[in-house]
Amino acid sequence: QARQSYIHVVEFDPVMDEEMHDRLQLATELRTAIRNGELSLAYQPRIDLATGRIAAIEALLRWQHPELGHVRPSRFIPIAEQTGLIVPIGEWVLETACAQAAGWNWQGSEECRISINISVQQMVHPDFVAVLDDVLARTGLNPKQLELELTESIFIENPQKISKILDKIKERGIRIAIDDFGKGYSSLNYLKRYPADTLKIDKEFITGTQSDTGQIITASVIQLARDLGLTVVAEGVEQSEQLAFLMRKGCNEVQGYLLCRPVPHDVCEQFLQQFDLQ
Ligand code: C2E
Numbered sequence: 479q480a481r482q483s484y485i486h487v488v489e490f491d492p493v494m495d496e497e498m499h500d501r502l503q504l505a506t507e508l509r510t511a512i513r514n515g516e517l518s519l520a521y522q523p524r525i526d527l528a529t530g531r532i533a534a535i536e537a538l539l540r541w542q543h544p545e546l547g548h549v550r551p552s553r554f555i556p557i558a559e560q561t562g563l564i565v566p567i568g569e570w571v572l573e574t575a576c577a578q579a580a581g582w583n584w585q586g587s588e589e590c591r592i593s594i595n596i597s598v599q600q601m602v603h604p605d606f607v608a609v610l611d612d613v614l615a616r617t618g619l620n621p622k623q624l625e626l627e628l629t630e631s632i633f634i635e636n637p638q639k640i641s642k643i644l645d646k647i648k649e650r651g652i653r654i655a656i657d658d659f660g661k662g663y664s665s666l667n668y669l670k671r672y673p674a675d676t677l678k679i680d681k682e683f684i685t686g687t688q689s690d691t692g693q694i695i696t697a698s699v700i701q702l703a704r705d706l707g708l709t710v711v712a713e714g715v716e717q718s719e720q721l722a723f724l725m726r727k728g729c730n731e732v733q734g735y736l737l738c739r740p741v742p743h744d745v746c747e748q749f750l751q752q753f754d755l756q
Pocket residue numbers: 522537538539550551552555568571595596597657658681713714715716733734735736740
């Protein structure tokens with residue numbers, strides 16, 4: 479019976495067959511992507527609304543495939559997470575971002591941080607903290623200039639284990655951001671249970687501010703996060719009306735195409751210097 483239904487899928491669902499084939503192929507090719515130098519990082523600044531200066535810079539992974547060209551992270555990160563490849567890839571991101579950031583001229587931007595996305599699978603890996611220490615030691619980056627962006631899904635399983643890891647991260651002076659807040663299983667519980675410094679409100683909420691209800695919800699999230707002492711960041715800001723709304727409601731920092739698209743590291747370094755002259 480089981481065998482029959484399997485054959486059925488293969489024979490009569492060519493779309494699913496192709497999808498599975500693509501995923502397997504991408505997984506295989508992702509395995510060699512680091513070695514072949516196909517991965518790189520783009521950097522997107524986020525701006526402090528009180529000062530107009532760069533508050534932090536998010537590292538975003540890019541994959542230039544020899545035949546397919548640019549493969550979007552939303553396509554390959556889930557595959558990397560499912561196959562465990564996110565562990566070596568995440569280590570490469572950490573190392574590369576910290577090394578590049580350590581080489582930038584931060585003079586006058588000491589408050590500014592490099593912000594790196596970390597997947598659950600990567601963080602619960604037994605070597606995670608050791609790798610972090612090793613990367614900091616090797617690159618010489620000041621831990622105070624590092625922030626890790628974690629999605630809420632990190633908090634669902636193994637809360638005790640995660641708490642211990644978060645404590646170790648905090649002990650080193652590294653900051654913690656809750657990423658994609660409002661997307662998926664948002665729970666206000668996480669905000670009080672975990673030692674986060676920053677809350678990044680997901681783009682969906684920012685897009686939603688075109689409706690009255692959306693404005694009420696987003697304004698309340700900003701207020702709540704601020705009352706809890708968190709730095710509130712809005713992601714995916716594309717329109718000046720959104721920016722005006724966020725300023726009015728006391729959002730601390732903004733990130734999005736309206737202000738700056740993700741750029742290569744040398745361009746990002748120039749931005750830091752330009753801001754320094756002001
Ligand atoms: P994210 O962490 O929510 O990152 C923000 C995403 O929104 C980025 O997409 C960024 O390029 C995009 N973005 C920024 N401003 C705007 C805007 O104004 N409008 C729109 N439409 N989009 C904007 P990207 O680079 O494609 O990355 C997608 C996701 O992939 C990220 O979402 C993050 O979850 C994941 N990701 C990227 N790099 C890494 C990484 O190094 N490690 C891990 N674990 N995940 C990563």
